[in-house]
Amino acid sequence: MAAELKYMSGFDNEFATEDPRCPGALPEGQNNPQKCAYGLYAEQLSGSAFTAMRHENKRTWLYRIRPSVIHKPFKKIDNGLLTHDWDTVEPNPNQLRWNPFDFPKKKQDFVEGLATICGAGDPKARSGIAIYIYTCNKPMENKCLYNSDGDFLIVPQEGTLFITTEMGKMNVAPNEICVIQRGIRFSIDVKGNSRGYVLEVFSDHFVLPSLGPIGANGLANPRDFLSPVAWYEDREVREYTVISKYHGHLFSATQGHSPFDVAAWHGNYAPYKYDLSKFMVINCVAFDHADPSIFTVLTCPSLKPGVATADFVIFPPRWSVQENTFRPPYYHRNCMSEFMGLIYGNYEAKEDGFKPGGGSLHSMMTPHGPDYDCFEKASNAELGPQKIAEGTMAFMFESSFSMAVTEWANNTKVDSNYFQCWQPLKKHFNPKDSAKDDKEKKK
């Protein structure tokens, strides 16, 4: 495995790339020559309807040794802990928190290690999302996966993912994320125990949020997104397994060769990765707490303008400078669902109990906010410029869907004492101590 891989930079670009072993593999001036160079086959992978608006139209032309269609029929296989059945446990509006999910006790690869935590909707209707934890410790050997149901946003928490895709190779380490869109075949190699989170969206692709009055620059900048360069192998294998995730079930087919046989490709439908430390953080510099949407890296929009199917939001290291302000997250109830995970460090609203590799779910309208310790500390702290969240990276998958928890997640690593973190919150109300008196005391 090459340590340093080459990438092409830019979000939503039209890329054109050839494996250096096949110069001229991309046809000039057309997509479908009668005969392609080097005896390659041309194949189009469409990520949007043919007739989608130009700015949303997504497709890539692959020039490959064999077309993808050469495989034996798909047969249904065991799903493991992957499910889109949202009715296996009674609905539960409580605040939920999970301790770090265990690494596998037996050998398992990325596909075998995908466990659904929560979600809503249905890939058949192309509406909804699913959130997973993955834990794995062995490569997908002579095995690839493609997802017919949606796009995967993968957030490694432990262990680098060495990913081979039809478009080339990407290494994705903790504090980086990647997106592998619907239909793209990929295989993941890992070295030792690996764990992370996956957000799947059934409807549409992720885009960068509009910046509005922020201007032309900031948050996740387009040039920091990296897509692989073309790479192929001409490898015949007695049994190569292609797994298809289709309608929330796994199917397996075999073929006699590696699917990573694309010598050249061009188009704007390609996987990409992004280093979260590149995020240009914008925040309040006077008073009050800005909503966390200011930290949106990527968003999958719904049909309603401004409302996301799912946002990927991070809480990166930053300066906190607001005056006369309770600086941690405010207490709130939200008409969006909030799933949170932690890559490393700790999260300011819950210094204890919320751990890397664990998670929390604050469902639609479920009250939440800082725990007792955080409230007491932050309301009495001397306020000055302070670097916060250093050495930490928490994130949130925020969704307009009202998510259900799976039976597995309901019975695994649940911190049943989570609610206790708010119980000591004291009544500070004192009608005699008016706001006016308070201001005077400060003088």
Ligand SMILES: O=C(O)Cc1cc(O)ccc1O
């Ligand atoms: O609940 C959370 O911790 C996430 C969050 C952070 C914040 O700064 C404001 C609102 C919010 O939901």
Ligand SMILES: [Fe+2]
């Ligand atoms: Fe919240």
